[in-house]
Amino acid sequence: MAVTGRTALLAALGSLPVGLWDPSWTGILAVNAPLALACACDFALAAPVRRLGLTRSGDTSVRLGETADVQLTVTNPSGRPLRADLRDAWPPSSWQPGTEVAGSRQSLAIPAGERRRLTTHLRPTRRGDHRSDRVTIRSYGPLRLFARQGSHRVPWTVRVLPPFTSRKHLPSKLARLRELDGRTSVLTRGEGTEFDSLRDYVPGDDTRSIDWRATARQSTVAIRTWRPERDRHILLVLDTGRTSAGRVGDAPRLDASMDAALLLAALASRAGDRVDLLAYDRRVRALVQGRSAGDVLPSLVNALATLEPELIETDARGLTSTALRTAPRGSLIVLLTSLDAAPIEEGLLPVLSRLTKRHKVLLASVADPKIEEMANARGMAEAIYEAAAAAQAQSERHRTAEQLTRRGVTVVDATPNNLAPALADAYLSLKAAGRL
Amino acid sequence: MTGSTRPAEPPQPATPSTTRQPDAPRPTTSVSPTPRQLWTRSRGIALALVILLATAVAIAAVRSGAQHGRLDPRSADPHGSRAVAELLADQGVSTRVVTTTEEARTAAGPDTTLLVTNPDLLTDGQRSRLHAATKHSGGRTVLVTPGAPSVKDLAPGVTAHDTPSADSTLSPGCFLPAARRAGTADMGGIRYDTLTPDAEACYLSDGLPSLLHLPAPRGKGDTVVLGAPDILYNDHLDKRGNASLVLQLLGTRPELAWYLPSLSDDRTADSEQRGFFDLIPSGWRWGTLQLAIAAALAALWRARRLGPLVTERLPVVIRASETVEGRARLYRRANARDRAATALRTATRTRLAPLVGVSPAQAHAPETLIPALSTRLRTPGQDPHPLLFGPPPGNDTALIALADQLDALEREVRHS
Numbered sequence: 001m002a003v004t005g006r007t008a009l010l011a012a013l014g015s016l017p018v019g020l021w022d023p024s025w026t027g028i029l030a031v032n033a034p035l036a037l038a039c040a041c042d043f044a045l046a047a048p049v050r051r052l053g054l055t056r057s058g059d060t061s062v063r064l065g066e067t068a069d070v071q072l073t074v075t076n077p078s079g080r081p082l083r084a085d086l087r088d089a090w091p092p093s094s095w096q097p098g099t100e101v102a103g104s105r106q107s108l109a110i111p112a113g114e115r116r117r118l119t120t121h122l123r124p125t126r127r128g129d130h131r132s133d134r135v136t137i138r139s140y141g142p143l144r145l146f147a148r149q150g151s152h153r154v155p156w157t158v159r160v161l162p163p164f165t166s167r168k169h170l171p172s173k174l175a176r177l178r179e180l181d182g183r184t185s186v187l188t189r190g191e192g193t194e195f196d197s198l199r200d201y202v203p204g205d206d207t208r209s210i211d212w213r214a215t216a217r218q219s220t221v222a223i224r225t226w227r228p229e230r231d232r233h234i235l236l237v238l239d240t241g242r243t244s245a246g247r248v249g250d251a252p253r254l255d256a257s258m259d260a261a262l263l264l265a266a267l268a269s270r271a272g273d274r275v276d277l278l279a280y281d282r283r284v285r286a287l288v289q290g291r292s293a294g295d296v297l298p299s300l301v302n303a304l305a306t307l308e309p310e311l312i313e314t315d316a317r318g319l320t321s322t323a324l325r326t327a328p329r330g331s332l333i334v335l336l337t338s339l340d341a342a343p344i345e346e347g348l349l350p351v352l353s354r355l356t357k358r359h360k361v362l363l364a365s366v367a368d369p370k371i372e373e374m375a376n377a378r379g380m381a382e383a384i385y386e387a388a389a390a391a392q393a394q395s396e397r398h399r400t401a402e403q404l405t406r407r408g409v410t411v412v413d414a415t416p417n418n419l420a421p422a423l424a425d426a427y428l429s430l431k432a433a434g435r436l
Numbered sequence: 437m438t439g440s441t442r443p444a445e446p447p448q449p450a451t452p453s454t455t456r457q458p459d460a461p462r463p464t465t466s467v468s469p470t471p472r473q474l475w476t477r478s479r480g481i482a483l484a485l486v487i488l489l490a491t492a493v494a495i496a497a498v499r500s501g502a503q504h505g506r507l508d509p510r511s512a513d514p515h516g517s518r519a520v521a522e523l524l525a526d527q528g529v530s531t532r533v534v535t536t537t538e539e540a541r542t543a544a545g546p547d548t549t550l551l552v553t554n555p556d557l558l559t560d561g562q563r564s565r566l567h568a569a570t571k572h573s574g575g576r577t578v579l580v581t582p583g584a585p586s587v588k589d590l591a592p593g594v595t596a597h598d599t600p601s602a603d604s605t606l607s608p609g610c611f612l613p614a615a616r617r618a619g620t621a622d623m624g625g626i627r628y629d630t631l632t633p634d635a636e637a638c639y640l641s642d643g644l645p646s647l648l649h650l651p652a653p654r655g656k657g658d659t660v661v662l663g664a665p666d667i668l669y670n671d672h673l674d675k676r677g678n679a680s681l682v683l684q685l686l687g688t689r690p691e692l693a694w695y696l697p698s699l700s701d702d703r704t705a706d707s708e709q710r711g712f713f714d715l716i717p718s719g720w721r722w723g724t725l726q727l728a729i730a731a732a733l734a735a736l737w738r739a740r741r742l743g744p745l746v747t748e749r750l751p752v753v754i755r756a757s758e759t760v761e762g763r764a765r766l767y768r769r770a771n772a773r774d775r776a777a778t779a780l781r782t783a784t785r786t787r788l789a790p791l792v793g794v795s796p797a798q799a800h801a802p803e804t805l806i807p808a809l810s811t812r813l814r815t816p817g818q819d820p821h822p823l824l825f826g827p828p829p830g831n832d833t834a835l836i837a838l839a840d841q842l843d844a845l846e847r848e849v850r851h852s
Contacts, residue, residue, distance in 0.1 A: 002740040003733055011730035019723025027722060032729065050466045091748040105742070126751070134467055136743030150468035151743055246756030253756060311752060370757040374764070375783070381832035382768060384839050388776035389764035391783035398786075 002147045042141025047082035049137045049150035056156045064163040068122040075115035082110040083140045089133035093126040124160040132156045161305045166263040166420030173424045198222045230272035232436045235327040236261045239337035241281040241314030253366040254309045256416035257336035263420040269293040282315045316347030332360045339365040341396045356408045364412040364423045507553040514671040531692045537562045543693035546574035550693045555586035557697040563589040574657045597627040601641035610638035614684035618677035625664030774828035784842045812852045
C-alpha cells in the first residue's frame, strides 16, 4: 500500500475550505472523509500485484563495458487494467554510476488479461555474476490517489566477462605467428625448429635450407621448411593473493593479468598449443584443463569472470605443487604475479627450482605507471623524496627480476596497457627460439 | 579469430517458465506476504495489545472508585455528596453545580450560599476575584478545607496551622447555634487560627478550631471555614451530628451554589493569560491542522520506497603504489637526504652504465665508471665524481639541485 503525491496535494488544498468555510472538526471531517473514501475506492480498483505473472528472458552473459538486455514479461491476469511503476532491482554495479535509478525504473500500463514485455538495459561496471533482486510493482488506482505495492522474485543471472581489451593486439601477433610458421607471403624461412615439409625452391629462399638429398631425387631444387613446435602445453598460473588486489590506475592488478592471460591463450591456441589455467592463492580458485583449441578461450573467460583478488598471502609452495601436478613435463608455465621483493624472495624463490627443473617458466608482472611517474618527479623537495622512493622501488624490482633471470626464468615486467602484447611477444620469441 | 573469443553461455540461470505450458498453473513469484500470512504474523502483537488495553481499563475501573466524584453533589459514591443535596432539596434549598470562577461570581448574592470544595486548586487571580465578589454580597461562603495559601485570600485574618488535628471526632465547644444544636461531629482536619474579634471558633482540637464562622464586616454576609470535608460525604452524613451541622450551615439561604474548581477552570477568562494560539483566528488554526495532515500524507508518500535496497559485496580499493608513497613520506619526515641522494645516484648510475659501455656489475664502482663517463662529456675538465659518488646534500635545496644535475648529466651522455 502506498499513498501518492496527489493525495497529499489534495489534502493540502483541503486546508482552504477548512480555514475559510468551516474551521472545526466538521470541516476537517468534510474534507478528509471523501479523500479517504476516494483512496479506498482507488485501492479497491487497482490491479492486484500478487497475481501478476512475471517471467524473464534475454542475455545471460555480457562483456564488461557492453550492454546486456534482460527482458521481463509481465502478465496481468486480473480483470482490471494495470497502471504501475515497476522497479527491476539489480546490484548497484549493474549500471553506470548515477544511472541506477533511471535504469531500474519503468512505468507500464497493461490492459486486463494482456501481457507486455519490458527491457532492462544493464551496463555493468564490475566483473562477476550479477543476480537480479526482486521486482517491485506499485499498481495505481484509476484516480492515482492510492496504490497497491508488492514484490516478486524472478531469478536471473547475468555473467559479466572480462573485457579482453587486448584482443586488438591479436591480429598483429597472429601475423607474427604466421611468419614463424612459414606460411606467410613474405619469403622468410619459417623460423621454427621442427621439420614441416619439402617444397620447391623459390629465389630468395635461404640456400642453407636446400635439401640436397631430395633435390637429387627430382628435377627441381627442393628446400625444407620448418615450423615451430606444436602441441606444447602452456599453464597460465594466476596469483589471486593480496598482491593482485593492488590497484594500478583504476583496476586491480588481477584484471591486467587476466587480460594478458587471455591474449596469450588466444594466441597459443591458434599456434596449436594446449592452454590450461590455474588461479591460486591458498587454494585453487579456478582450474581450466584439457580443453580443445576452439573451446579453451570461452572456458577461460567464463572461469575468469567470477575471479576476485583475495586479501591473503599467496602460498607459493602450494601453488608450485599444484602447478606441478597440473602441467605435464616440459610445459611452459606462465606465472602472472607481482615482482614485489618480499613475496618473491620469501615465497617463490625457495621453491622455484622444482618448477624450473621440469618446465620452462615465464613470469609476468604488472608494473605501476604511477611509480614511473613518481621516479621522474622533480621540483619541490616532496617530489624529490618521491622520486627517490620510486627509484628505490624500481631498483628492488630490477634486483628481484635479475635473481629470477639468473635461475632461468624469463621475466616480463610491463605497465597494464603493455603487459598483454609484451607477454605475447615473449611467448613468440620463446617459440621462435624453439625453447618451449 | 575474434569469432572464437565469443564467450560461451555461462551456466544457464534458473529460467522459471520458458519451457512450461502457458496454461499450466504457475507457482507465484510474489514475495509479498498474503493477508493470511499478515494475520498469522501480527495476531500475537494484536492479542498482546488487546490484553494490555483490557488490563488498563480494568485497573482504571478498580482504582478510580474511591476518589471518583468526590464532594460532587451529583455523585452517589461513598465520598460523593448527593445525600446532602437531596436533604437540602427536601428543605427547599435548590443546589446548582458551578464549575467556573465566572459562574461562581455571578451566583454570589444575598440569597445564595456559595460552597467552594477545594479552594487550593484556584489561582491567585481567581481567588482574589472570587473574594471580591463574595465579600459584600450578603450571602454565605463556605470554604471546605482551604490550605494556607487560599485561606489567606478568601478569608483574610485567618491562618491555617501546620499540624492537622489529631482527633477526627470533636465536640463543638462554642456558642455558634448551629454547632451547639448539632453537637459532636466528624470535624478535625486542618486547624485554623484567627485574630478577628467576632469570629466564632468551634470544634477545638488542642485549642485551635477546625470550624470558623466569620461574619462579614458589613452587611449580613458571613464566611464559614471547614477544616475537614467528612461531614459532606454520603457515608458520613448519618454519623453523629454531621447531617444537622451540614443542613444548618448550608440551609440558611434558598439557593446553594456548589463550586467544584478544577485545574482546567475558565482559562480564557484570564485575559492576562491568553496565549498566542488564543489570539489567532480559528480559521488559521484549523487550516494549519489540515495542512499538518497533508504534510503527514506527503511524508508517507515520500517515505514509501519502491522495494528495498540491494546490497552488494564491494571490492577492496588499495592503490598498488601506496607503499612507495608511504616510503616517500617517511623520507620526507625523517629528512633522510642521504638515503634519497643514494637512491637517486644509484638509479642514475644504473642507467648511465650501459650508455657508456660499463657492465651493470661495475656500474657502482667509481674507478670503472668515471673514466668511461669522462670520455663522453663535452665540457672537458668536468668531474662527475662528486656528483655521482659525493657526500649527501646538506639541505633540501642541495638535494633538489643534485636531482637536477643528475638529470642534466644523463641528458648530456644520452645526446653525446
